[in-house]
Amino acid sequence: SSTQTLNCSKLVPKCFLMQAEMYRARNHQDTRSGGKPVETAFVDNDGIYDPVCESDGKFKAVQCNNTEVCWCVNSAGVRRSDKKDKNIKCEPAETYWVRAEMMHKSVDVPIDVANLRTGIENALQ
Template sequence: MVVGASAQDCKCENMKWASCTGPPCQCTIPLTRDVDQPIDCSKLVPKCFLMKVEMLRRSKGQDTRTVGKPEEGFVDNDGIYDPECESDGKFKAKQCNNTEECWCVNSAGVRRTEKEGPNINCDKLVETFWIRLILEHSSPPSWLCC
């Protein structure tokens, strides 16, 4: 880590698990025990890369975020899986769980087929365009009340 004021400026606001060095500031995230992926901290990190980092941290007994099941996703007892990512951070259309069990996912990484053998045909990644957001209001400040 760089010592001094420049080290304080070199951090990744969008990814708390990034390691940054500089100047010039360069940040990476660990995708596997042997692979660090350079990231652009001015952008959000692709979800596939986030899941890879999460799985690596979980395998090391480190903290991870808590996740829920997407409402439209398949009910699955596997929990979060260690995805295969393209070099740009997109999910590969076909995912497998280190066994003979494979399935197709959409661009959000959500399983869209039943699990089958390794010969399952996932020609291309199906793009997901609809995102459901749930917004909740917090309590109003006391100076606004009454």
């Protein structure tokens, strides 16, 4: 691991956050007790998953545990392959998640679903 400069005006990449949490766990320090996405994000049958990050905070495509068992992950750090040895070949896989919750007031006329879909698609491009 390398030392990273903290910039409080920017979001910290998930990979760096996971590294920091695993560092604290290895050193018997408190780790966050709530808010974990799912336990499988940190623990699997082989033990603690301490991620390897690119210098910009992205997850490296290949992740390994300390027994040289390796697997491929997507850009969110989620395993996307079976586990193999350290010679596994993985291509980077970008994951995009968009979560939107929309509410609108009551209207007198039915909503035109096609126009709504087109409007959302145009807004996201």
